Amino acid sequence: MAGLPDHLLRRSAEARAKAEGRDVEEILAEMKGEAPPAKAEAAPAAEPAPAPPAESTPPPVAPPASGNGARNLEAESADTGVPVPLLQRAMEARAKKEGRELVTAGAPAAAAPATAEAPASAAPAAAPAAPPAIPEGVTTQRLLTVVKAGAIQQVKTSPTDKVSVWPHLLAIEFVALMAVTAFLIIFSVFVDAPLLEFANFNEQPNPSKAPWYFLGLQELLSYFDPQVAGVLIPTLGAVGLAIIPYVDKNPAVKPADRKLAIMIFSFFLFASAILTIYGSFFRGPGFNFSFPWVDGIFFDF
């Protein structure tokens, strides 16, 4: 019981005292391995003591005559390395199980003085519940232990501020969906989708423009060979976009820590936007440059 704080010991003793109807101080002393106070005399009397004569215990050497399993615990402990109290307990348990009388040969040496002085009662046989005092240098173990500050579970993530999806997120999403639907319906009421004349293979309109999202590429066609503008650049663009996460090894997500990545991406973003707008609104007949406010808009959505 070494190392147990006093207040815990006392609490335990009080609990046991309450359960067994004994004196707190007595149990406390017992727990600490000290000699019980004088009052302890009362205790053994209450129990049906099997009582081997108390005077016979002190001799350190086992009386070989017992014949029913009396052993020299100290010698055994030295042999096996098992602490004496454990051997003692095992022996008691076995004796109880087999219904035999317990015969102790070697009472622990350290306990001897204490038990000798106390009136015979603290002897193991008299009070089997009370463990013998612990000899010097023997460490005992208990399963019960005091866990000092610090959680048993390892908490890896710190708790974050979270809100329920219902209703907080779903409400926002619902409003967003309704807003877009409303916008689309109203826009569709007022602006009709274009429908030109019937498709005619023999009459190419001037200028002929691709759908708006390809107009950046079509704009590039004015500067580069079709192999470059029509094939190489879009292929590189798609592959380049796809491998961004594997090229950008910077783990930071704060804009301040990834200026280069943002700069490069923004460059391409603005370049494609400018090319698209240029191709859409600043290209007239023959795909030549024209101001939309001078020559009109050559663009169908």
Next chain:
Amino acid sequence: MANGNGKVGLKERLSQAGDHIRTSQVWTSIFRPGSPFRHGYTDSPRNRSYVIMNNVLYHLHPVKVKRHAVRLSYTLCLGGLSFFLFILLTITGIFLMFYYRPTSPQAYLDIQALSTDVAFGQLVRNMHRWGAHLMVLTVFLHMARVFYHGAYKPPREFNWVVGIVLLLLTLLLSFTGYLLPWDQLALWAVTVGSNMGAYAPVIGDQVSFALIGGVQITPDTLLRWYVLHVLFLPFIIVVFMAVHFWRVRKDGGISGPL
């Protein structure tokens, strides 16, 4: 119960009928426990969890998200809106399919008839076209938003790649649909667009031949692109969307690990 003259009022009757319906076997079989539509739903943290957990929405959303993730200014709803526009386009597209035949003169005539003969035909066609353009825009902006938040970083690299595939599929869907009205705009825009692809080395001619069903755009191309537009590409994009959404949930949710 009684309203003073011994008769049961209409209000009570209605509420009784409502209770009766909402405790019926049919109703409780439709709305799983925790649904706000169930009888006796109360607003509690536990029920708020159940609303999501016992709902098909659980495939898209966890029970809780980080507080900053629900701020509209964070995601701008762009990913969700792209998905919603896809659904809207599917609905309006199915409507258009009832009135459209992908053959040479008929396609154009059917589109014309939409604005003259079909109730709400012009409106639905407009919604389909503007919705398609809007979807290209939202998908593109969604990509930019994800980039600027650095949301493609581990463990979400692969979902970024899936997203790029979705962007390309969106462009293809829009492009194949562009031809279907079969007017001058459609014909020549697609001609210009597909001519660019034909310059691809080695496989350019073959790919172009397979896609437009010949060496140049013909009425056969119309049928081919119609099937691509209404069947093949939607099927592919739905598969990729399923993976995309699943990875969003698995890799940390919207606005994920920050």
